Amino acid sequence: MKLILRVSILSYMLLTFGVSMAQVVGGESVFNPEGIECVSEEDYALYHAAVAQNQAMLTQQGLRLYQNDISNFSEQQVSFAWPVQQADGFEYNSTWGISVYFDHDETTGGLQDWNCGTRTYDTSSGYNHQGVDIFLWPFSWKQVEESQTEIIAAAPGQIIFKNDGSFDRNCSFNNQQWNAIFIEHSDGSIAWYGHMKNGSVTSKNVGDTVAQGEYLGVVASSGNSTGPHLHFEVYDENNSLIDPYAGPCNDLNDTSWWADQKEYLNSGVNAALTHTNLPNFGTCPSIEETFESTQFDVGATIWFIGYYKDQVTGTSSLNQIFDPSGNLYSSWNTNFTDDFVASWWGQQRTITDQTGEWIYVVTYNGESHTHTFNVGQLSVEDQLFDEVRVFPNPTSGIVTIGAPVAFKQIVVRDALGRTVLEYLDLNSISIEMDFSSLTTGIYFVTVQGLDADTQTTVRVLKK
Structure with missing residues (x-):
């Protein structure tokens, strides 16, 4: 899923609020342009053998919930929830997009997805893409670093394969194992979740059960991968591939396996953001x-x-900008002249008007994202939101947290929202917190001011 940025600059004449001309800058983001296979032939043999071995082991131990005898499977087909979600503490409207679907045309060079389009790929070696790839956008490597997008169980079931510990910043074909979880369901089907972040995979093991929506890991780029994405692949009770999407060109299954099947094109806004400069997307795998x-x-x-x-x-x-009084300050339309899977478009504005909290809203295809920003000096109490500092970050032990005003309490939560540290009844501008006993990962530190309505959350990475 290598990221390629194609940047263009357009000039639009604007007649809004005294702005006579504005330059629109942005472009396309292309993922996996070379069509690198997610799973090699050798990988498939390895993973299918591991699944069969683990199923046999669980059966022998009397621990397998869903037996090989098809008569023991539920007649009720599982219904999948969407397998990724944004972690708590982040504020994008969406953190993902769909780059490719299952390829139903088995001829080399022939492409056909479930909707009779060509939003898929194959390779000259005979590989046909056999799942759906859900990529991170925007700032995919920053998302990986901060564990922003989580993989969750699409359906309840039993873990029958798990791998962790593999390098997770791959940018090319490498034939390495991926970090992954495979889950068997009550109807005998199996879902594969691949390319997870090293060290993020659930602590549960083969034989343990998971609930629908339960955390499984973090989206990254382990295994054969050219950028951060989830590869989601599904097999039925006969170990035959299925495509969870129902459509006119899917002849593997007649009905959708999604509880709420998404549109073929998921047009929408991932984020509306304010910047001091144009983003530098860098090269794989550098953090943007x-x-x-x-x-x-x-x-x-x-x-x-x-x-x-x-x-x-x-x-x-x-695009709309509202001043602190709620009045429309500026607005413009970004007109799209191409079909892009992922894109970004922006304009500059110089604001010399009111100080206070401003709002930037982007609306596309009926979907809006609202982003707040501040112009001018913050009030003393509000500085708590913008000037809380933690150091060192990342850390392996003691973390010092400080703010320009006194705070009352600090609560530290892990990626699952569980409270792991608490510091209550404080009246201080600085304290030390001990992270040495916590496991590696992202933690969310919520600082509450003396005014209970004033609080902020910062992220700390424990090495």
């Missing part, structure tokens, strides 16, 4: 320089950028 900010001086020039998935030719997005 986003230049995101929510605090600006009066007179500062701000980049207002919308991030989209599945933009469609002939459509447009509406």
Whole structure:
């Protein structure tokens, strides 16, 4: 899933609020342009053998919930929930897009997805893509670093394969094992979740059960991968491939396996963000320089950028900026002249008006994302939101947290939302927290001011 940015600059004449001309900057993001196979022939043999071995072991131990005898399987087909979600503490409207579907045309060079389109790929070696790839957008490597997008169980079931510990920042074909979880369901079907982040895979083991929606891991780029994405692949009770999407060109299964099947094109807004400069997307696997900010001086020039998935030719997005009084300050349409799976488009504005909290809203295909930012000096109490600092971060032990105003309490939660540390009844501007006993991962530190309505959350990475 290698990321390629194609940048273009357009000039639009605007007649809104005294702005005579504005430059629209942005472009397309292309994922896996070379069509690198997610799973090699050798990998498939290895994984299917491991599944069979684990099923036999669980059966022998009397621990397998769903036996090989088809008569023991439930007649009720499982119904999948969407297998990714944004972790708590993050504020994008969406963190993902769909790059490719299952290829139903087995001829080399012939492409056909479930909707009779060509949104899939194969290779000259005979590989046909056998699942759906859900990629991270925007800032995929930053998302991986901060564990922003989680993989969750699409249906309840029993773990029958697990692998963790593999390198998770791959950018090319490498024939390495991926970090993954395979889950068998009550109807005998099996779902594969691949390319997870090293160290993020659930602590549960083969034989343990999971509930629908339960955390399984974090989206990354382990195994054969050119960028962060989830490869989701499904087999029925006969170990035959199925495509969970129902459509006119899917002859593997007649009905959808999704509880709520998404549209073929998931056009919408992933994020509306404010920046001090244009983002630097870098090269795989470097973490992007986003230049995101929510605090600006009066007179500062701000980049207002919308991030989209599945933009469609002939459509447009509406961008609006509202001042602290709620009045519309500026608005413009971004007109789309291409079909892009992922894209970003922005304009500059220099704000010399009111100080306080401003709002930037991007609307596309009936979906909106609202982003707040501050212009001018924050009040003393509100500085708690913008100036809480933790160091060192990442950390392997002691973390110092400080703020320009006194805070009352601090609560530290893990990626599953469980409270792991608490510091209550404080009246301090700085304390030390001991993370040494916590496991590796992302933690969310919520700081509450002396005013209970004033709080902020910062992320800390435990090495």
